[in-house]
Amino acid sequence: MDHPLIFGFALVATDVVVWRCAVPSNEVARLLTRLGIYAVFSALLFDAGLSPFSEAPFDASRGLHVAGAVLEIIWWLTGARLLSLVLDTLFLPKMWRRQRLFEDVFSAVTFLAAVVASLAFVLELPVRGLVATSGALAIVVGLAIQSTLSDVFAGIVINTTEPYEVGNWVSIDGVEGKVLEMNWRATHLLTGQGDVIIVPNAVAAKAKITNSSRPAALHGLTITLEITPEARPGVVLDALGLALKGTRAVLADPAPSVLVKGACVQSMSYEVIAFVDDMGKKSAVANELYDLCYRHLAAAGIELRAPGEPRARDLAVDLRDRRIGVLRRVQLFGALPPDDLARLAQALTCHAYEAGEVLITPGTVSDLLMIVDSGVLSTVASKGEEQIEVARLGPGETCGEDGLLAGIPARVTISALTNSVLYSVKKDALTPLFKSNPEIVHSMCAEVSRRQHTLDKMGTAKSAVRSEESFFQWLIDRVRELHDLTL
Structure with a gap:
């Protein structure tokens, strides 16, 4: 039991345990541990009179001779494996390691060399003839697996050029x-x-x-729109430019752009180009841009209809129809009966705002529902000293519901990002509509509740409103009280 070969096999078993059990867990530490075991294993072999570069001694004992030969072959194979691991762990870039190609190819070459060395040095076989024979065999095999070899070398090129x-x-x-x-x-x-x-x-x-992942923080998207040739290109370009400004996810640098792509008798083609900082945002931003383009084109009076189809009426529409069109773009009022729409349209008042003009400031209680007809509004909340843009509002979107419904002070600053036109309606004009259409009240309360929840999650200044009930139910109760409703 004191023979050094026993300790050699014990070291081999220890190396296998370290490899299979992944101990220690750190990859570099585990590699250094295996290299240490290999160094001790090598010293043990040479101390016992075994040289991997010559046939094993102990001719008097066939068992010891075979055991020595096995340890020498294990020395070559283990050395080949550790050499490939050293290259892979310590020298190869992380990206190459993830792709495994270079490790696999280098491992195959080193193992082949280790096998040939074992045959030549340990078993003292005539490898020259074997190499010559293997060369001819390699030609035959190479022709048989030509397409596979093409993939291997192409993989090396791809991994090198990245x-x-x-x-x-x-x-x-x-x-x-x-x-x-x-x-x-x-x-x-x-x-x-x-x-x-x-x-x-x-x-x-x-x-x-x-x-599409390079550059890492820059990804372009393009949407194409076919617009009736009767619409003036300058008006269309302005409307699509406003749609781009209405999307917060679009990067300012590189600047988004709109261009006329082509023209024919039936339509004119426009291309909207924008950039985002995350590949995962492309689909959502493209969908948002389509919706904003639709709304801004409608706000500019550009009808989305089949190219060449005649207009139902002249371009000059009366103010009443304009106001009804504004109301129909609002999701809340889109399904109202014509009579209710007509009465609400009469109560609308038009206001124009220049870029940078403030509409609502924190702490104010609005008694107006404001509807964006054209342009883009910016909603900004304060978080300590930091100003955070919460949302951008475009045609068909509303603001002021907080104060109108429940007398809640505003928690945000709303200003005109571009020159904008808004229509507003007072609380007294909405009360009859609320009584005849209670579903509108529920929808507005749900939207206000969602906005308040968003501001709470952002950590902005809390609302002064406190209630043991849910905020939504509290809103419903406040609407009943302020508007004298039975819901």
Whole structure:
């Protein structure tokens, strides 16, 4: 039991335990531990008279001879593995390590070299003939797996030039998706439909690649609109420019832009280009832009209809129809009966505001419901010394509900971001509408409750309103009291 070979196998078993149990948990510490075990193992072999560069001694005992040969072969194979781990852990960039390609290729080469060295030094086999034979065999195998080798070398090129990395959103050969894995054969993409598509490296190396994740904080989006040619391009461009200003997620640098893409008898094509700082925002911002473009075009009097279709009436519409159009763009009033709309339209008053003009300040109690007809408003809340923009309001959106419904002081500053036109209606004119359409009251109270909750989550100054009941129910009770309603 005192023979040094026993301790050699014990060290090999210890190395296997460290490898399989991942002890210690830190990768670098674990590698250093294995290197230490390997150094002790090497010293033990040489001390016992075993050299991995020669055949094992102990000819008098066949058992000891075989055991020595096994330890020498293990020395070569373990050394090859540790060499590849040192390269992978200490020298390769993190991105290359995630892709595994270089580690796999280098490991295969080092293990092949270790096997050949074991055959030549430990077993003293004639490797020259083996190498010559293997060369001819390699030619035959290479021809048989030509496409696979093409993928391997293409993978080396891709990993070296780094057109994309794991986690990027790319388009390769017309296939768009998120890069899940890059290995020696192919790139794995997760598409927007949840499917995994495997693109061979040879195809990716020759294809046109679009990497939407670079630059990391800059992602462009484009929407195209077909507008009737009867609309003056200058008016359309102004309306679409306001739509871009109404989206907080759009970056100011690079500046968004609108251009006339083309013109024909049936329509004129306009392109809206914007940039966001997160790939995940592109779809949501594109949808928001479509909605804002629709509302701002409608506010500019540009009808969204089939190109070439004649107008139902002349361009000059009377003020009453204009006011009804403003009310119909408000989601709250869109489903009201024509008679109620007509009565409410008569109570509307028009106001024009210049950019930078303040409409509502914190602490004021509004008795007006204000409806944005055109332009963009900015809503800003105070959090200590910091001013935070909470929202932007465009055509069809409203403000002032807090004071109108329940006499709640405003917690935000609302100002005109651009030149804007608003219509307002007083509380007395809304009370009859509330009585005949109680669903409007519930919708407005829900919106006010949502806004108050958003401000609370942001940590802004709390409202003076306190109640043991839910805030929504408190609002309903206040509306009953202020407007003398039965809901």
